[in-house]
Amino acid sequence: MxxxxxxxxxxxxxxxxxxxxxxxxxxxxxxxxxxxxxxxxxxxxxxxxxxxxxxxxxxxxxxxxxxxxxxxxxxxxxxxxxxxxxxxxxxxxxxxxxxxxxxxxxxxxxxxxxxxxxxxxxxxxxxxxxxxxxxxxxxxxPAAHNGPHFLPWHREFLKxxxxxxxLIEENGKYPFASVSLPYWDSSLDDHMRERLNISSTNSVLFSPHLMGSVVKGILVDGDFAGFVGNHGHTRRELDRFGRKIGLLKRQDVERMVNSYNITGVLSAAAGSSRECTKKLPRNALELLHGNAHVWVGGSMKLTRNATNDPIFVLHHSFVDMLWERWRKKKQNSKERESQWNDMTKCYSSHHKSSAVMKPFGLLTGKDGCSNKYAEMTSYSPIPKCHSFCRSKYLYCHEGYCVSRLKPNGQCRIINRIDPCYRSKCTARDGHIGYCKPYKTLQSIRDTKKSVRQKTSKKQLRLETCFNMHECCNFWGKQGECNKRSNAMSEACPLSCGVCKAKTYNNRDDCTDRHFNCEHLRKLGGCKTSYPFMAENCRKTCGFCSRRRNQNCLAPPSVKQILHSKKTAKQARVKLRSLFT
Structure with a gap:
């Protein structure tokens, strides 16, 4: 069917x-x-x-x-x-x-x-x-590239x-009716080249955990391992040209969104004369998009093979997002549907506003600028550092959420922040090392009795059993774990015996249970996440002068328990990237 x-x-x-x-x-x-x-x-x-x-x-x-x-x-x-x-x-x-x-x-x-x-x-x-x-x-x-039709044509493609x-049907049902296309913000990966001075190929995106790694140019693992498109297996040659060609930079993205006019966005990328080429902005959106194609290489490098790599859809979804950001910032509703690049001598007749976007029926280039597309699709922005980046694949660096580095890839530690995913950077602060997987580290430590203290620190980094409120122990002694088992198991898993702490003593009133308390304090967590910090970061936040149960003189109300349960779920989402 x-x-x-x-x-x-x-x-x-x-x-x-x-x-x-x-x-x-x-x-x-x-x-x-x-x-x-x-x-x-x-x-x-x-x-x-x-x-x-x-x-x-x-x-x-x-x-x-x-x-x-x-x-x-x-x-x-x-x-x-x-x-x-x-x-x-x-x-x-x-x-x-x-x-x-x-x-x-x-x-x-x-x-x-x-x-x-x-x-x-x-x-x-x-x-x-x-x-x-x-x-x-x-x-x-004929109008998919090298002119003003580039953006509206690919927007219709994605739609x-x-x-x-x-509308894929299986046994009379539509299991994918709620699916949305994802996008790939390549500026998250370019950050490591610009700020850490290591290749973006070390991003966790290009690892078995996400979009896969390659062996002899062939995609061998990841979410689309062994993918075969219209032109055979997916091929990649990541970062083949070194510093000459890179991914989209955050500065280029912001410059495009904030300053370009319609000629720079719906650009005549090919140009038909020197005059046209001179007037073309150096960072025109179609040209910027081309850098990522060349950087990924392999199938993505040539237009006729580009769709052979599943990352093609993610990349063009991001380009479409940038275009929509610019439209909302620089144009009103009427201008979005009426403005066009009028330098007609700089592009072929296929790219005129009234030209049909073949092979999409009778839709013209102007139709591809309709506001109706935005009514069908919206974009979820990249989270900010104050929300803990909300992904185990991202971390906060220099005020921005950026990609973590893959295990066994190169790494560099800046300001004592380890950027590796499910691994530990072996370098000293400011130097280049590599991301050593946790299992490898553990096997080395187990053979050396003199490094038991380091093993304890490793375990501390992986600790996941935390109460979400400073009154959890008091509530547990009052029998609340039995009275309100569902809510209490979410808010107070340690006190209710749902999990067991491996790296700290629950009776100690002046200790940091969470491995990253100092970082959380700098983000304002001692105030904004007081219940959690008063339980798990007492030393860093300066809460040791009073006991935990000092403000817990009465059993919790139902409202208080439910609030703690909700806070627990939110905290797990925020802190998930820090637990791995």
Missing amino acids: TVTLLFFFYHFFVIQCATVEERKKFNLHENRKIESVSENRLPAIRGRSSETVHSLKTWFPTNVLECMSWECVCDHVEGAKWIKKTCHMPGGTIMRKEVRKEYRMLTISEKRIYRRAFLLANKPGGIYNILSNAHSDSSLS RLIIGIR
Whole structure:
């Protein structure tokens, strides 16, 4: 059923959306027999026609991929109901506005379901397989690159991809109706090259834990190990050109968002004369985006093969995010849909505002600037340091959340902050070392009795059993663990016996139980997270002058317990990156 539906997507994407003249120009690579496919499998909205289409104001979709709202998509699904800005799909799943997150911010379940959906979409006849063919062939997509159509064309590409993914059907259900495309903020990885003076290839993103590592140029592990696209296995040649070509820098991103005009954003990247090339901003968005393609290398380096790497979607999702940030900051609602790069002599006729974005039916470049896209998709920003970066793959450095380093990769410690993921940097402060995995460290320490103290510090770093309130011991003695077991087990797991502390004595009233108390204090945790800090960082915060139970003269109220339970969940999210 899944393959059948995706095959119909191909039919409407390439054939139904085109005029008769355009269809003759299409090069259907895989000799698909489209004549036998019924044209009624993906019906248009009831009672509507699209025969005379000139703008989005009078334009109605002839198939689901042309929809410009999730309500329209919902209307195409038999048995689905649109209620209060959400689509209730057959099988019980919910489809609503897409929210794109940085890949390192995805939960385990979000990452797992996206991976599964993407692999299905990549199968022959799947929506990603179809879109990849269009991207690879310049005769099908003459305006996809080197001009103002670049951004709107890829925005439509991503829109059709997520619609196709969400409508993958399995046994009459739509298990991917809530999936969103993630993005890759490569400035998080460029930070280590700029500030730590080590290659961005050491990022945890390019490790078995996330987007995978390569052996002899082939992707061998990670979330998309062994991925095979339209042009064979995914290949990468990370950072082949050293300091000459890098990823997007935070400074370049902010400069683009804050200062560029429409000519710099919807740029004529190729240029047709010296005059055009001189007027082109050095950090035009299309050119900046190209640096990441070259840096990743392999499949990503050439346009015809770029979609062969799953990171292609993440990268272009980030580029689209930057464009939307600029639009909201520099343009009002009307300007977003009307302004265009008017230097027509600097780009081909395919990039004019009125030119059709082939092969996306009758949509023009101006249509690709519609505000309707923002109504379908939003972006979750990268978290700030004050929220503990909210990801075990990120850490705070120089006021910004940046990527951690992969085990066995190079590392450098600055201001005594260890940047390694599930490993420890072997270097002294300011020097270069490598991230030694914890298991390797433990085996070395076990063979040397003289380093027992270091082993204790290693265990302290991995301690995960903490009470979330200074009154937990008092409440436990009052029998609250039995009276309110569910709430107390969340707020006071140590006092209620849910877990056991390995590195500290629960009776000690003047000690730092958490390994990173000093860092938390600098972030203002002694005030903003008082209950947690009064329990676990008493020495650093100066709370040793009074006993823990001094303010715990009465059993907790139900409201107080529930608040502690909520605080416990929030604290675990905030501190998760510090426990690993």
